[in-house]
Amino acid sequence: MHNSKTFNRFLDEHHERFLRELADFIAIPSVAAQKRGIQEMADLLTERFRKLGAAVHQYPLPDGGSPVVYAEIGSGPRTLLIYNHYDVQPEEPRDLWHSGPFELARRDGKLIGRGVADNKGTLLARIQAVEGWMATQGELPLKIKWVVEGEEEISSVHLEEWVKAHREMLSADGILWEGGGYDEAGRIVMAAGCKGIAYFELHAQGPNHDLHSSLAPIVPNPAWRLVWALSTLKNPQDEITIDGYNDHVRPLTEEEIRLIDALPFEAEVFKANVGLDEFLNNMDARSANRRLFEIPTITICGLDSGYQDEGSKTVLPARASAKLDFRLVPDLTPDLVEELLRNHLDARGFSDIEIVRLGGEKPAKSRLDSKLHQAAIAASQDTWNKIPIMYPWFAGSGPMYPLSVMLNIPVLSAGATWHPQARAHAPNENILERDYFDDMRFTASLLAHFGQE
């Protein structure tokens, strides 16, 4: 095992410098959806890996995609592949931030900024943990391969293709996924899979320019077309009504239901945090918990048409669009969902609604009993003196499929920084300063356990 005393002393000594490095990461608005700051962030990360002593290379992706930053360091009987991403969600709505989204703020024990939780915090903490290990323990006990992509927030549009082209290079005994944290009750949570995702824009076109709304009796309104089309996809009972959709939803196994029902779920705390009196459809906590894992969803992430400013404007808009996020459970895939959606709309007279796919990821499940999982449980005990809760998969999505399912490597999402009010994807995204350094302690301990013969 490693000497945690010298390791911890190193963290204390380098506390402020580590946070300055984090501030540098946050300062770059690497918003993949808007192609902002991507190359700059890839370069800063590459430079950080170089300072660590890792062999590092940027893999450019086709169509101007964000480069994959790949790094290797150490050697040993086992190989740990670490997956993170350096891109972030857009910062809008800006006016709800209490400080600049790209200036790391320290308030009330929190570190606040776009990407600090998702995912630059854990990304950098793991690099700093390896630095700390080498400075205090010497040689690494295993080989580490880092895959850090810059398109996670736009559905990792090129990752599957890239992984296919580098299968050999990516061989490993386990994948430490993006990150992890704890739930409302402070229980450490880890996950060995995730839902898939398909993200679409729906576009409706009306007249060739905005018209005076007095023409509404005779001119088709694209906003109405869009509303009618959307209303056929899901009913007010929140059931997906796309033709044939539910035939592809594999029911949970008895074993999965047992695992899920055994998971803790702090329903009241959750509802209070997000300001809800009741869950959707007034469901109880047990149903809510099961649904989180069980069901596929269609979320309207955005609606856009016509006049949106203050007051009234009597306009018949030329265009309307919606952004839709489909979360997928087995055996739904992005290709299948797009086909079902197109057929469903066509069958109802909505062939005028254009579908633009912005990305997709297949769902992924992994075994739960590998050496990696054992090492993570031990590291959780070392770091927090707690046995973690093992989720069979997260309700969220991520590009686990290409790395874990395609390469057949056990995967686990685990770490210290994700907490229930982290506001990932929302204004005032944050992590706790304490958790940031706990992530380094957890990582070091995981390296020790996983590297052990």
Next chain:
Amino acid sequence: MHNSKTFNRFLDEHHERFLRELADFIAIPSVAAQKRGIQEMADLLTERFRKLGAAVHQYPLPDGGSPVVYAEIGSGPRTLLIYNHYDVQPEEPRDLWHSGPFELARRDGKLIGRGVADNKGTLLARIQAVEGWMATQGELPLKIKWVVEGEEEISSVHLEEWVKAHREMLSADGILWEGGGYDEAGRIVMAAGCKGIAYFELHAQGPNHDLHSSLAPIVPNPAWRLVWALSTLKNPQDEITIDGYNDHVRPLTEEEIRLIDALPFEAEVFKANVGLDEFLNNMDARSANRRLFEIPTITICGLDSGYQDEGSKTVLPARASAKLDFRLVPDLTPDLVEELLRNHLDARGFSDIEIVRLGGEKPAKSRLDSKLHQAAIAASQDTWNKIPIMYPWFAGSGPMYPLSVMLNIPVLSAGATWHPQARAHAPNENILERDYFDDMRFTASLLAHFGQE
């Protein structure tokens, strides 16, 4: 009759100065919906009336409403009330303008700028016509009362109340309404009524902040709530489905149908101008023309929720809203419509959808055979050598009800500047320079005929 030769010479001599004055009117962004530039515009207009020699007064309105600018000039056996408005629609979307919306542009015989068609052009042209009359013909043959409001584009929210308080002052023999022009075939069109309007915002509220969309299985999404609620108001056959709504739609009389069916309607030219292959529901030209007058409408003027920028953001939005414009035919009124809408939504489980009323106007019809109408027909013959088409009412809306119906004064919307591609309420709003001066000729001729014993 007046001496049109000396009048026309005056217009020629003052052509450039008149357009500079128009440019000054356009330069003030008097957007009532955004409370921009209103007082500045009221002051400029007041000053212009003073220069004309009129007695002018600004009537402040409650709740910070735009003041009514009221002016009187002349005397004679008859009184003509002129209605115009000095506020304009918002200029958005700005990037579709080919020149600054608030800089009067002269291109290809056109005058381009926000408000030039609706309604600052006719407003100023009528003042300049009166100036021209007095400079070339001497005394006015009648008394003119101008009511120029600054809230027409936000449904004249205070006008009815103001008219009630000034009944005596506003007595008149006829009302020359906002403006007029010609259709696709160059036929002069006038109207003696208009539809009513009720404008609402619908708001749906979800969680207290934007959430990661992986929580969609258990958290209500306000964008879905809004889509479902909207989809119950009108079906894809474009029929309004609000409970009890159609019971209040008075069927057209045989006489009205005869009048409407006799109206010319350049269906193919209209479709080409707005880029449509077919009218709504593939209706034929005769049905389209009748529907324009006959039916009430619900137009989605705007949809707003969540993420609308480029690319994908996996967010479950906290809020969603829609702007809805209801055009009313007798016997629908804004109050009745709001009540029916609220009851309809409540009955379907949508009591969570908040309704905010932004304004409303009742429908208005007027007799078609008054002295004013006769004078306008004669003025049309003088100006263009054409008999005008008399519409029983416009498909558009305006605050005719308080002035015409409440005060029981015949009303007619007539003028020279409205043409089929004027793009009122849209980018690149324009009138023809020629029509601007024709409006003055038409006004002078109308004064002569209406003032005649």
